[in-house]
Amino acid sequence: MAVSTQPAPELLTALDAWRDLPAAQQPSWPQGSGLEAAVDTLRSMPPLVFAGECDQLTDRLASAARGEAFVLQGGDCAETFAYATADNIRDRVKTLLQMAAVLTYGASVPVVKIGRMAGQYTKPRSSDTETRGEVTLPAYRGDMVNDFEFTPESRRPDPQRMVRGYHASAATLNLVRAFTTGGFADLRHVHAWNRGFSANAEYARYESMARDIDKAMRFMLACGADFDAMRSVEFYASHEALLLEYERALTRIDHRTGVAYDTSGHMVWVGERTRQLDGAHLEFVSRIHNPVGVKLGPSTTGDDVMAIVDKVDPERRPGRLTFITRMGAGTIRQALPPIVERVQQEGVLVTWVTDPMHGNTHTSASGYKTRDFDDVVDEVRGFFEVHADLGTIPGGMHVELTGNDVTECTGGSIRIEDADLSARYETVCDPRLNHQQSLELAFLVAEMLAQRS
Ligand SMILES: O=C[C@H](O)[C@H](O)COP(=O)(O)O
Ligand SMILES: C=C(OP(=O)(O)O)C(=O)O
Numbered sequence: 001m002a003v004s005t006q007p008a009p010e011l012l013t014a015l016d017a018w019r020d021l022p023a024a025q026q027p028s029w030p031q032g033s034g035l036e037a038a039v040d041t042l043r044s045m046p047p048l049v050f051a052g053e054c055d056q057l058t059d060r061l062a063s064a065a066r067g068e069a070f071v072l073q074g075g076d077c078a079e080t081f082a083y084a085t086a087d088n089i090r091d092r093v094k095t096l097l098q099m100a101a102v103l104t105y106g107a108s109v110p111v112v113k114i115g116r117m118a119g120q121y122t123k124p125r126s127s128d129t130e131t132r133g134e135v136t137l138p139a140y141r142g143d144m145v146n147d148f149e150f151t152p153e154s155r156r157p158d159p160q161r162m163v164r165g166y167h168a169s170a171a172t173l174n175l176v177r178a179f180t181t182g183g184f185a186d187l188r189h190v191h192a193w194n195r196g197f198s199a200n201a202e203y204a205r206y207e208s209m210a211r212d213i214d215k216a217m218r219f220m221l222a223c224g225a226d227f228d229a230m231r232s233v234e235f236y237a238s239h240e241a242l243l244l245e246y247e248r249a250l251t252r253i254d255h256r257t258g259v260a261y262d263t264s265g266h267m268v269w270v271g272e273r274t275r276q277l278d279g280a281h282l283e284f285v286s287r288i289h290n291p292v293g294v295k296l297g298p299s300t301t302g303d304d305v306m307a308i309v310d311k312v313d314p315e316r317r318p319g320r321l322t323f324i325t326r327m328g329a330g331t332i333r334q335a336l337p338p339i340v341e342r343v344q345q346e347g348v349l350v351t352w353v354t355d356p357m358h359g360n361t362h363t364s365a366s367g368y369k370t371r372d373f374d375d376v377v378d379e380v381r382g383f384f385e386v387h388a389d390l391g392t393i394p395g396g397m398h399v400e401l402t403g404n405d406v407t408e409c410t411g412g413s414i415r416i417e418d419a420d421l422s423a424r425y426e427t428v429c430d431p432r433l434n435h436q437q438s439l440e441l442a443f444l445v446a447e448m449l450a451q452r453s
Helices: 009-015 035-044 051-065 086-107 160-181 187-198 201-222 244-249 280-286 302-312 332-345 373-390 435-452
Strands: 070-075 111-115 129-132 135-138 236-240 251-253 260-262 267-270 292-296 321-325 351-354 396-400
Touching (some): 035 160, 051 236, 051 267, 086 160, 086 201, 086 435, 160 236, 187 435, 201 435, 244 280, 267 280, 280 302, 292 302, 302 321, 321 332, 332 373
Parallel strands (some): 070 111, 111 236, 236 267, 292 321, 321 351
Antiparallel strands (some): 129 135, 251 260
16 A cells, blocks of 8 residues: 555644643753754754664564563763764774673674664753852753853753754764774674773683683684674664654654654653653654653552553554663662563563663762762662563663773772772763773673573
């Protein structure tokens, strides 16, 4: 049956139904700041991703839900325009590829690689304002809204920044696609990088796994595996669907099927602060066909998760809905079982992913917002334990990380202490694992995954 290129009026009405509901965490755009003009510009721009790629990711996430793959989703807490440079993008992709290689070995299943990038330019905040000394200004809400610099002009929300965010996302995605299809992702390179990592004295405990991977690669070579054919890897882009004007403006109707996709990224998620059942965010994502994530904090109940399932995934499409739990290391073992059990009892297949970052943030004695590596590892361990006890599938991990040698999270074998945090504390919002901590986490999670398999 041919599909009309004219979207049905009721579809367009449905896509705008969120406008009648309370939308948390939206900026107060100043009167006359040109919101309509910016939205018009965005509506005229080409999509950043293709609907077929989103469907492919849905299939991959369904595999992860069944235990046939494992999701690795990671990247900056908040991308910034200034840091969208070739070197930074390369190092983040490289870190994710290195982690994925280790996890693939650990799990003996494919790793679904999803960047928290090419669109992660907005942030929900605890407070609408920030005070420094005598001065109070609007809080920084991500580069797509305002600027981090603490001046009244910089903190003023400017809708044109959404257009800049679109272009920065397009440039980032372009380079990511080049890296992941042009030979950079060749498993032989990736493994050589990891060998360098485990050769450091502090990482000696990971050497045996690195040696095992070496052996496996030699075995594959001897069997005639065509490594050249594996130079391309699938890599997807995701971000929080927070700024609804931006997400709506990039939502397009797929001409093949007449279905709506948010083409700002392959997957989008709704955060813990914006997942109100009667709120605008869940309403909006319920109308798009992309795979959708929803963050769940420790106060989530079984009724909450089932209401989210009914709203976002009424057709029970495997891979459509990913629950990203962020409970905190001290809480996950109590808070996670009831909600997983409830979903299991209802016979619903969702993809369970752990975010071991957002429940483990604290302020260090020296005043930095930080996370401790041991807490991060403990939350992931708790996630695996809970799923093992319930006979359900721990489907993936979502981490805030960077490819740079920043000092934002304490701990890890490189032993970053509170006193070291000031050396390279570069995040504009939450603390990220640095390159080495990220790889170390991958080795530890690979051991946990090996036991799952
Ligand atoms: O990344 C998550 C949130 O945006 C972040 O934790 C909020 O931080 P805040 O409490 O400093 O506003
Ligand atoms: C804000 C975030 O997380 P959460 O919604 O879980 O707090 C985030 O992942 O950037």
